[in-house]
Amino acid sequence: MSESVGPSPSLPDGDDAVARYAIQAAIIRAQAALLKRQEGMLRRVDLPGGVGLWSCRLRDEALDWSSNSFDIFGIPRGAALYRPRVLQMYEAASLKLLNVLRTKALSRLHSFEFDSEIVTPGGERRWLRTRAGIETRDGVPHRLFGTHQDVTADIARLAALHRSADLDPLTGLANRRAFERCFGEPEASGGLPTGALILIDLDGFKAINDVHGHVAGDACLKRAAARLARICKGADLVARLGGDEFAVLIPRPADPVALRALGTAIVAGLGRPFAHAGLLLKVGASVGIARAEADTTPGLFARADAALYAAKESGRNTAVLDHDGAERPRASRKPA
Incomplete structure (x- = not known):
């Protein structure tokens, strides 16, 4: 009878060196444990850095975990392991992904790796990075094995970076990048189809910058942004497009x-x-509003921009609702 162990799961670029070495050591230890068929060995293994070893015997779904894996899942060390109960801890999307990857890996005898979200018995949400290899006997899958790693902190940092990439650093509103994505593809980005677009320019802002300096100008922008966010709290998106220009996406029906x-x-x-x-500083606001009808996205922006121009031409400090877009006093400023 022959026995083989599938290729070790590849390590992603960019991981911290210590984490990479710990993960590689975990895989080597897991391989050694499986090849020696020492059932229960993993429970006596401790690894640093939030990395735990695991194996799953396929004929009966019996699990064998190192102590760190118990800790990662929030289960008391040494507790009886029952795979269906462990799977109940996975969020629905993560469980679906696990089942798909596991089935493909077993059919192709390939290793796999994925990140998943779980809820521990204590109610804590955590993110895990699971790496898995396959042990075969006579070419038939016999056991899955590999590592669990708690990557909750890493996922949180990545989420924070993603959010910051979509935020205007001065005002905390969405930035032009976020606006263009949501405005251009609202349904694809998870939002509702746009019901109306509101464009706002601050009136008198340049004078504040020129007379009182940029510190006062920045304070003005931050205060205006906070007020706009409160006023438009039911909007899909409130964004600063740049300078003293803001935009608001209103959901349907508008x-x-x-x-x-x-x-x-x-x-x-x-x-x-x-x-x-x-000082007592004061700005005004010119507002252009356009409802989404049968317009394409560029058409809606053009009508809102024309309404904004009409508001400025009528003396500023006013709002204009464009109905049909028949008159466009100036060339439209499409989102860059």
């Missing part, structure tokens, strides 16, 4: 009466003076 009221509220809210360094 009622014209409600849109006019919202435009009026934006003008009033952004027009209230605010204190800064002993």
Whole structure:
């Protein structure tokens, strides 16, 4: 009878060197344990760095874990392991992915690796990175084995980086990049189809910058952004496009009466003076609003931009709702 162990799961680039060595050591130890057929050996193995060993005998789904794997899953060390109960800890999407990858790996005798989200018995959400190899006997899969690694902190850092890439650093609103993605492909990005687009320019902002300096100008932008976010709290997205330009995406259905009221509220809210360094600073707001009808995305932006221009031409500090887009006083500024 012959016996072989499938290829070790590959290690992703960019992992910390210590983590890579720990994972490789874990796989080597797991391979040695399996080849020697020393059942229960893994329970006596401890590894540093939140890495645990595991194996699953395929004929009866019997699990064997190192102490660290118990800790990662939030299960008391030495507790009886029953695979169906362990699988109940996985979030639905993670469990589905696990089942797909496991089935493919066993049919092709390939190793696999994936990240999954679990909820521990204590209610704590964690992210795990699982690496798996296959032990075969006479070419038939006999056992899966590999490592579990707690990567909750790494996932949180990546999520924070992703969020920061979509945020304007000064105001904390969504930035132009986030706006363009959501505006261009609302359904693909998980949002609702846009019901209306509101474009806002601050009136009198340049004078604050010129007279009182950029510190006062930045304070003005931050205060305006906070007020705009509060006024438009039901919006799909509130973004700073750059400079003193802002945009708001309203979900469907977008009622014209409600849109006019919202435009009026934006003008009033952004027009209230605010204190800064002993000064009372004041800006206004010109607002252009366009409802989504049968427009393509560029058409909707063009109509909102034309309405914004009309608001400025009518004396500023006002909101204009564009109905049909028949008149466009200037060339539209499409999102860059």
